[in-house]
Amino acid sequence: MKILTPLIAGAALATAAPWAGAQNRGDDTVLEMQKAFRKGDKQRLAALLPGARGHALEPWAAYWELRARLEEAQPSEVTAFLQRWAGTYQEDRLRNDWLLLLGQRRDWDQFAEFHPQFRMGDDREVHCYALAIEQIKGTAAESAGAEMLRHWYALRELDDGCSSAAAEMLAAKKIKPLDVWRKARLGAEANRLRVVRKAVEIVAPDALPQLREALDSPTKYLTGRATARGKERQELVVLALTRMAMSDVANAASLLDSKWGPHLSAEERNWLWGLIGKQAATALSPDALSYYANVGRDADLTDDMLAWRTRAALRAGQWKLVGRSIDAMSPAARQESVWTYWKARALMANRPGDEDRAAARQLYARIAGTTGFYEQLALEELGERVTQPPAPAPLTEEEKATARANPGLNRALYAILMGLRSEGVREWNYTTNLHTPGGMGERELLAAADFACQREVWDRCINTSERTKGVIDAAQRFPMPFRSAVVERARGIGLDPAYVYGLIRQESRFIMDARSGVGASGLMQVMPATARWTARKIGLEGFSPQQLYDRDTNITIGTAYLKLALDDFDGSMPLAAAAYNAGPGRPRNWRNGPVLDAAIWAENVPFSETRDYVKKVLANTVNYAAILTGQPQSLKSRLGTVGPRDARAPEPNKDLP
Template identity: 30%
Template sequence: MKQPEIPRFSDRFGAVIIILFLALAGPAQAAKPVAQTDKARAAEPWSPPPRPEDAPLPRSARLGADEDGTPAGRTVKTPGGITESLREIALGVNEVLSGDHRQGAARLAAALPQAGDQADVAAYYQGLGLYLAGDAPAALAALDGLRARASQSFLGRDALYIAMESAARAGRPERTLALAEAWLTDPEPSLAPAVWLQAAAAATALGQRRKAEDFLRHLILDFPTSQSAKAGLALAEKLAATPDPAGGAAGFDPSAPDTVLLRAEALVEKGGAEAALALIPEAAPPGWTPAQAARGAYVRGKALFRQRKPQAAYEAFAQAVAADPSSSLAYWARYHQARCLWRSLRAEDAERGVALLREVLAAPGRDDPLKEVAARHLALMLAERGRFAEASDAAGQLKGLAVPPEAAAQGAALGAILRYVTGDMAGAEAELAAFAGRFPDDDWADGARYWRGKALTNLGRGQEAAGLWMEVAAGRPNTYYGGRAAAALASLGEVKGQVVASPPGKSPRCPDASEPPSPAVSAALAKAYALADAGLPALAEMALEFSAKAAPDRADLAMAHIRAAMDGGRRTAAMRTAWRTFGGCLLRGTPAELMPLRDALYPRAYAGEVVTALNGSGIDPDVIYSLIRQESFFDPKAVSGAGAVGLMQLMPETAKAVGKKIGIRPERADLFNPVVNIRLGVAFFRERLAREGSLAAALASYNAGENRVAVWNTGFGGLGEELFVELIPFTETRDYVRRITTNAMVYERLYLGKN
């Protein structure tokens, strides 16, 4: 699902040229001194942009025609049946959001004395209106009261942010810095880059150089692809070129070779591979040491690998190896070379990759993180080719390494499964028992119990296996391994009827839980419902989200927010609240307990289109609902970073190829049409299923591509569907297959098998 994007500053180059022209031509005829000051400051890349609305703004300031507010030029209306005070507030909010900033702010100022529990809404949008109208000092004053109690209102942190922007525009660096530091105690990723930038600019203006450099370091290395980072880079370069009046040690110099390398690595990790390559040319810049040049080649290799250019990446890593073949960096480069070779799918390249990884594992010295990734990838590469005994030996090298718990758990799980695959049931049973004891809270703990049960069955200890499977099936029946365990129990004949969903005394919190009366909750619900009645549903949803997060044990608040979020198309927000409050119920609840969440979290949307497209295929429609849920959560407008479109996330080229076979010629725009997208997506999935022969392999092919899955089918497809899933070497694809399989099971339970 799409992640929130970082808002971007507008391009200021044109504004700078205009300012220079006006300066040469003579004094500007500005109506407001504040705006004149803004224009003068906007010549610096790190200064606030000329227009207030060009700064990154919180969601509450960007609500448009699809949420609350109306586009400019349209009549603002409010429903009848609400109080006159709330009607005035709703009108003022809509005016601010639709462009009548001053009129809306004035209306809200007049309504504020009678606003009651909606005073925070009136104060925030009054301040926002003044800010957008260019009156930064007045905005700062209007927001002062709400800012002081930011933790008590759903608009409090947004008020803090707009107050900070207003202080910056008003030329008050000490106030800007204080507000920025207060906001950064709980930063929100989409706005954090802008706040780091404002904090750095304010600290610079106050002469607090070290603090400014620290802010800039955070900004440039943590948010390297943001527009704020580009502006911050200019400020950092200016500071580095200016002697420190205090005469202290050299601070943050973004142009220093070691810092350039850090910046490039940050860009690679944050999706800025192209910018990283621009930062580090193929030939090391003058003044770089051999070690820095080798590091630069290494980082270039990582960037090229991210761009899916494995051959070029391999060659860049080769440069890093050649610089000092015995260095730690060279062995890391060899590990990455092996990954490049793995991408090619050719057997001979896989052999070269295996040899490189063995060379890394035989290296002198102790670099446990490197040994861990090398041994794990060697085991996966060997298993992919069906060489299970060698893979098991490679996994054995993971034992005893000092690595983080998550990496240790991955290695232990892989080693235990490979023991099982090679027929060492006693060894597998011992390792799986050890896993459950060592990593009881790991996501795969139930997997370890399930596979231990399988090993015990093969050892003739069926009663012990049944006990383990009962534990998994009863503890978390709505999970992948809960479903597998229930099926295994049924095959043993150990269980008659339905498995008990929740052990006695451990009933999870579910949507129908009775709640004790709470005046605070009643007030929060009344406030949100009043906003919805006033024609401000997005604000109502934001208020409910804030209240539900503050009281995660209240089922009534959670359900109110989930319904409001789904009505507003904010499926991810609804899912967050559901897992926060009802996580136990989602894992362990009965169909009856989960029923209030069914339509929100497991909808059978577009059922007619799905059933029509599946006609005659024999495919369970719940598989397609689960596939759509995983790919887009039923958002027909979804577009991935790779360019996949619509409900079933089809690449336009794939859609054209499939369409040719079924007699339609889809353009990209057609893929936003649910009828077309589902027809093409189902046709594509039917092709995958016919080719791969099993549901798990078909799902893996939908995610990872048919060529890769062909290798997997050859290497370990003969082991059966369950082991096929366990041995999928790509974590993303393995989790993808498990999720869709699990969700299809949950769909079947929630809809009682009625397709």
């Protein structure tokens, strides 16, 4: 890694050598403070804080010390911190923490005092507290209930802010009891039982005794005699059937059809059939559409249910249902590139007329581009190919100097290069965020990305450059570090270097010491057990998992495994990418069924992470191929079709991990 430029203190630029030495003397103190913060060691933080005075990351040190004891801190201390570090990420981060604490304490006066200065404004719980205050004061808009629901439904875990706002809105009839029951259903679907109980406590506290049995023993509850009455009983049955459907679709469908359907409202039945259909669709079951066929009103389904009905219809080749399902989605969902593309494809299926062709072309044109999977497919539908976009005007020295002089960017890079990646990434994102006062415009984002590129902090280089809308700097978005090592190794074993680069970009963003939550390591994010197996397979002697952090070894192991996976899946890039992400066993099962256009197959991958991964790796590959070859490229040519393995063909690697 290259050495950072000095951090700007006020308007003065210190010379590099004295500054670097001063900072390095405090690095150990800052690192120790981060460890103490994670342990919640308040005394250790207080003792270490003086040693961080004057350090580039002093704002972080001060934040950790105060945040650890925020519950007993005085408002004057919080105010002093906010004034001392005004304009920094740490100031707004602590304000966020303080607002949450004030909300929990129901200290509405102080909350109202601090909230207007909250610049990030991205905390859903804080937003709900603000809506609750407006409701309590009688100043809430008529749309406040719907706004609160959007935030509440998006939160998966139990929260106080939106739950308290929901209670206020329900009492004021700004939302309906059904809205709260729907939150309970979403909690049951996500196996967040505390969320379910909180919602029921708000809407029907008398039903809490029966709720426990409905959640903990749904089969017993549903096959016995439910004791709650009326609407409460119906919703408890819905929750019990939801719980059952998550693990036993067939039994839930049978009980809904044979016993409980007549006792539920049309909305409840539709919602349950939508959920059961979704669960069957994620299992790639041919029964999914038959379950969905019981839905009498599409408006009762969530966007997620409609998305999975669309996917099931794609697998079945039912293009009219594809179009109908997309039309039933919310306006925001319909605008997404995935559903824009498939709506256009649906219009072009089954003998389209001139009007259908014109509408489809308009939809393709709306999303066509080089930036993503469906954007590239839409571009090809319009008869074009992916090429390198024209480079933006070169950055001026003044633009580059402004980025290098930005205190937030310097702090962020210093933190990342010190090993405080999480803190550095958060401060970098805050500093470059377009939604904060003084946020960056397109040229400023390009300059910030360039700053990160020059320091070889590739993930910030890529992510920052990706946020420009009017121009695309392909060199920033698709960098090629270690070019000779990657290209030579890939070509030496018969891999497309663009495919390798596309995968590395998605796996690690070229972070050498990247480590996933499950233990995958290095540039190509290889699991230790997989690495040992691959090393034996290619005859790499003396291998140890620690070597995965060595660039060349990681590339050797990662590309070897990718080639073995590609061979195992008959050269299918989508299947091999899925195997690299989720292991080969799952895509072996996912390929069974009808022979599909690989785009349809990829959209039906049950795991959202793997589905997103496959599409991004392939889109990355096309962009890298355009850069490496200088020639127009086709995504479709890399997709092909996906279907069951030819039973007559031998499996290349039955033990492929």
